[in-house]
Amino acid sequence: MSFPWAKAYEPKAPLMRFLDERLPLPRFVYNAVGAGYPVPRNLSYFWNFGILAGFCLMLQIVTGIVLAMHYSANALVAFNSVEHIMRDVNWGWMLRYAHANGASFFFVVVYIHIFRGLFYSSYKAPREMIWLLGVVIFLLMMATAFMGYVLPWGQMSFWGAKVITGLFGAIPLVGEPLQVWLLGGYAPDNAALNRFYSLHFLLPFVIAGVVILHIWALHIPGSSNPTGVEVKSESDTVPFHPYYTAKDGFGLGVFLLIYCLFVFFLPNNLGHPDNYIPANPLSTPAHIVPEWYFWPFYAILRAFTSDFLLPAKLWGVLAMFSAILCWFFLPWLDRSPVRSGHYRPLFRKFFWFGLIPCMAVLFYCGGAPAEEPFVMLSQIATAYYFLHFLVILPIVSLVERPEPLPYSITDAVLGTPENDGTVKGHMIQGENARPAV
Known part of the structure; x- marks a missing residue:
C-alpha cells in the first residue's frame, strides 16, 4: 500500500x-x-506469527538440504541411512531432530496464524487474495509434511503412506488407477519412496514462491490490525523498522527457547515410537496414526462409518478435503461489515465456545483409537465444524449487532472520550453507521 x-x-x-x-x-x-513500510501501531504479538512461519520455512529448507546429502531414497537402505545420520554424521542427530521438530513447530505457528486470521476476519476485502494464498500454502505444507513423514521408512511411515494413498482408491472409476499412479505400484515400495523424496525436496521451494506472492499481496492493502479499522492518517502507523523488527525479534527469541527445549531435551515427544521400527509390510501396527498436526482432519475422515448413497470411505475423503476447501469461501460466507471479533459479541461466543472446543475435540480424537466414544465425539465435532463455517457464520454475520468501533487506530490506542450516540471518535453500527471497513 x-x-x-x-x-x-x-x-x-x-x-x-x-x-x-x-x-x-x-x-x-x-x-x-x-x-x-508503515504498519498499524496497535499490532499485538499475534501478528508475530507470520514472521515466525517464514523463519520455520527457512529452517526446514536449510536443515532439509543438509539431510538430503546423507539420505538414501531406497526402500532397502532408507531406514539405515536415517540411523547413519543419527549416529555417524557429525551433528547429524541435531540436524535430524531440528528438522523433525521444526515441522511440528511450523504447524504450531501456522495454526495460530490461521486462527488469528479467523478471529480478526483477515480474509475480508481488500485482503481476500492474502487469505487465499495462505490456504494454498497450508495445503502445500500438508502435502510436504506427509511425504516427509514417509521418508524414514519406519513402521508408521510405511503404513501411513499405505492408508493415506489408499484414500484415493475410494474415488469412483479413477480411484484405483490414480492410487497405482501415485505409488508407482500396488503398495508403497521403492518407486513410492523415490517419488515422495523428490516431491518433498521440491515442494518447500514452491511454498517459498507462494510465500513471496503472499507477502506481495499483503503489501498492497497493508497489514490488518486488532480493531479491523483501516489506516486513516500518519498517526495510525509506525515504521516497520525499528518498532516491529524489535518486537518480532523478541517473539523469535521466545520461540527459539521453546524450540530448542524440544530439540535438545524432548526430541521424540512429538513423534511416534513405532517409527523407530523398520517398515514391515507383513506386520500391521495396532494403532495407525499420522503426525499430530493431521489429527483433526484424520478424525473427520474416520467420522463417517455408514454408507449412505455413497460409500462411507468416500464420504470421509470428501469431508476431509472439504474441511480445508471451505476456507477458500470465507470472504464471501462472512458478510459482516466489521472485521475484528473484539467488536462482534455473537461471533466471539461462537468462536471461543464453539469452534475452538470443536477443534480441540478433533485434535484429541484424531490421535485416539478408532473406537467409541472417540468415533461418536468425532462425528459430533465434524458436524459442528461444517455447521460453523457454512451455516452459523453466514447467519451470525447478518443478524448480529456489532459493538461501536473506534473511529481510527489512534483513538483505539490512546482512547477518545465518549459523548453522544454518534461520537466524533467512534463509528456506531446501526442506523447512524458509517462504512466501517
Whole structure:
C-alpha cells in the first residue's frame, strides 16, 4: 500500500547509490520490511506469527538440504541411512531432530496464524487474495509434511503412506488407477519412496514462491490490525523498522527457547515410537496414526462409518478435503461489515465456545483409537465444524449487532472520550453507521 507519509529510500554511500541505480535490491528490502513500510501501531504479538512461519520455512529448507546429502531414497537402505545420520554424521542427530521438530513447530505457528486470521476476519476485502494464498500454502505444507513423514521408512511411515494413498482408491472409476499412479505400484515400495523424496525436496521451494506472492499481496492493502479499522492518517502507523523488527525479534527469541527445549531435551515427544521400527509390510501396527498436526482432519475422515448413497470411505475423503476447501469461501460466507471479533459479541461466543472446543475435540480424537466414544465425539465435532463455517457464520454475520468501533487506530490506542450516540471518535453500527471497513 502506498502511504504518502512513508519515508523514501535515499542511499548515502556511493556503493549503495551505485547498486540502487542498477539493482534496487536494498530499496526493495527497505520498502518491504524497513522504515519505508508503515504498519498499524496497535499490532499485538499475534501478528508475530507470520514472521515466525517464514523463519520455520527457512529452517526446514536449510536443515532439509543438509539431510538430503546423507539420505538414501531406497526402500532397502532408507531406514539405515536415517540411523547413519543419527549416529555417524557429525551433528547429524541435531540436524535430524531440528528438522523433525521444526515441522511440528511450523504447524504450531501456522495454526495460530490461521486462527488469528479467523478471529480478526483477515480474509475480508481488500485482503481476500492474502487469505487465499495462505490456504494454498497450508495445503502445500500438508502435502510436504506427509511425504516427509514417509521418508524414514519406519513402521508408521510405511503404513501411513499405505492408508493415506489408499484414500484415493475410494474415488469412483479413477480411484484405483490414480492410487497405482501415485505409488508407482500396488503398495508403497521403492518407486513410492523415490517419488515422495523428490516431491518433498521440491515442494518447500514452491511454498517459498507462494510465500513471496503472499507477502506481495499483503503489501498492497497493508497489514490488518486488532480493531479491523483501516489506516486513516500518519498517526495510525509506525515504521516497520525499528518498532516491529524489535518486537518480532523478541517473539523469535521466545520461540527459539521453546524450540530448542524440544530439540535438545524432548526430541521424540512429538513423534511416534513405532517409527523407530523398520517398515514391515507383513506386520500391521495396532494403532495407525499420522503426525499430530493431521489429527483433526484424520478424525473427520474416520467420522463417517455408514454408507449412505455413497460409500462411507468416500464420504470421509470428501469431508476431509472439504474441511480445508471451505476456507477458500470465507470472504464471501462472512458478510459482516466489521472485521475484528473484539467488536462482534455473537461471533466471539461462537468462536471461543464453539469452534475452538470443536477443534480441540478433533485434535484429541484424531490421535485416539478408532473406537467409541472417540468415533461418536468425532462425528459430533465434524458436524459442528461444517455447521460453523457454512451455516452459523453466514447467519451470525447478518443478524448480529456489532459493538461501536473506534473511529481510527489512534483513538483505539490512546482512547477518545465518549459523548453522544454518534461520537466524533467512534463509528456506531446501526442506523447512524458509517462504512466501517
